[in-house]
Amino acid sequence: MFRRSPGRLRRRIAATATALATAVAGALLAAGPAVPAEAAVPATIPLQITNNSGRSEPVYLYNLGTELSSGRQGWADANGTFHAWPGGGSPPVPAPDASIAGPGPGQTTTIRIPKFSGRVYFSYGQKLVFQLATGGLVQPAVQNPSDPNRDILFNWSEYTLNDSGLWINSTQVDMFSAPYAVGVKGSGGATTTTGHLKSGGYKGFFDALRARSGGWSGLIQTRADGTVLRALSPLYGVETGALPASVMDDYINRVWQKYATTTLTVTPFTDRPDVKYYGRVSGNVMNFTDSSGAVVTSFQKPDASSVFGCHRLLDAPNDQVRGPISRTLCAGYNRSTLLTNANQPDTSGAGFYQDAVTNHYARAVHERMADGKAYAFAFDDVGNHESLVHDGDPATAYLTLDPLD
Incomplete structure (x- = not known):
């Protein structure tokens, strides 16, 4: 059974909120102004969901996540009241129906969101199926052909609301x-x-994948009636065999060859330009040293799964050394900037995705965003290219369902 990894899927926004709350956000992200001392984020704020999709079928909403005050997992109803999940089972058992009726075509539904780190799901035409295992909620995993949500058109937004404000993003990581x-x-x-x-x-996004050779069209999932439902991320494409596991090998090999004789300089903190780490390849390992020459961390030669997922051989713990270096490497591999710039991160955007071997999924996403911003892989926030908005004193949040054209 395919199970989602909460660390992989929500670490971007959760890490952002945590970093800001602990005043280290400047080390990782551009956070914006602090909350004024007199401001107090209320227990709930309104979230307005507007249906501009042009679709006629019913919309169902879900607000699922972790209650920050208690650490309990559960769901919030339309009034923002938290409900903890009951115990699960093995095999998983059906979760309580947490659905909220969404807006009709051209209409707006307002719900209230509490201090949560979670997701707002929306689905068209059918309710989503959620289950409870002994370890907690089993969320949709449509890379699994037998997942009950496989033929449902749905998506979700991630958010954190806490005493430091609201962070809410659109995501294409999965x-x-x-x-x-x-x-x-x-x-x-x-x-x-x-x-x-x-x-x-x-x-246009799906057309771009279809036009790309090398298996990228295999990421697209359709329903029996011909409806295009989604494209899986390249991570799930590799994991399921829809995308060849060797898809990034040529680029990774060229990176490895280059930095066997050249130094890769990583400056991971925008507010600490004096902190630098220096990478050189030796055999199957890239060692990073600090300014004193001491080895601070090492990475084995990654594979496509590690690159696309920013995990495994490119694991990024929540520390001040390996994690920041890893997230920089991950961005460089996905954007294919490691060969063109030996000083990372490369944040300009102009040279992203230019190599023939690159994350063509992320390239196609960014090219079609109105503002160029997206979360197309886990650390797409390196250089502030992510689709995230934040306010330290939020009054209202918005979620707009757009046309599928």
Whole structure:
């Protein structure tokens, strides 16, 4: 049975919120202004969901996650009231129905979201199937052909609301599917949004995968009636065999060859330019040293799964050395900038995805976003290229379901 990895799937936004709350966000992300001392984030805030999809079938909403005050996992109803999940089983048992009726075509539904780190799912036409195992909630895993949600058109947004404000993002880390945008209005009245596609961007994305040789079209999943449902991320493509496991080998080999004789300099913190690490390849290992010459961490030669998932051989613990170096390497591999720039991270964007061997899924996503921002892989926030909005004193959040054109 395919099981989701909570660490992999939610670490981007959760790490962002945690870092900001502990005043180390500047080390990893551009965080924005701190919350004024007199401001107090309320227990719940409104989330307005607007259905501009043009689709006529019913929409179902779910607000699932972890209650920050208690650490319990569960769901929130339309009023923002938290409900803890009951115990699960082996095999998994059905979870309580946490669905909320969503907006009809051209309409808006407002729910309240509590201080949570979680997801807002939305589905078209059918309710999603959630189950409870002994270890907790089993979420949809459509890379598994037998998953009961495989033929449902759905997507989700990730968010964290805590005493330091709201972070909400659109995400394509796991899949590219039903399009949507997110936004937040602060108490001062300013609204920021992200996640909208360019006109024709939804179909254009799938056309781009179909036109790309090397197995990339194998990421696309369709329903028996011909409806295009989604494209799996390349990580899941590799894991399921839809994308060849060797898809990144040529680029990885060239990187390994280059840095056997050249030094890779990593400056992982934007607010600490004096902190640098120096990488050189020796055999099957890339060793990183600090300014004193001491080895601080080492990486074995990665494979495509490690690159696309930013895990395994590119694991990124929540520390101040290996994690920041790993996330920089992960971004460089996915964006194929490691051969063109020996000083990382390369944050300009101009040279991203230019090599013939690259993360063509991420390239196609970014090219079709109206603002160029996306979460197409786990550390797409390196250099602030992620589709994330934040406000330290949020008044209202927004989720807009966009057309599939």
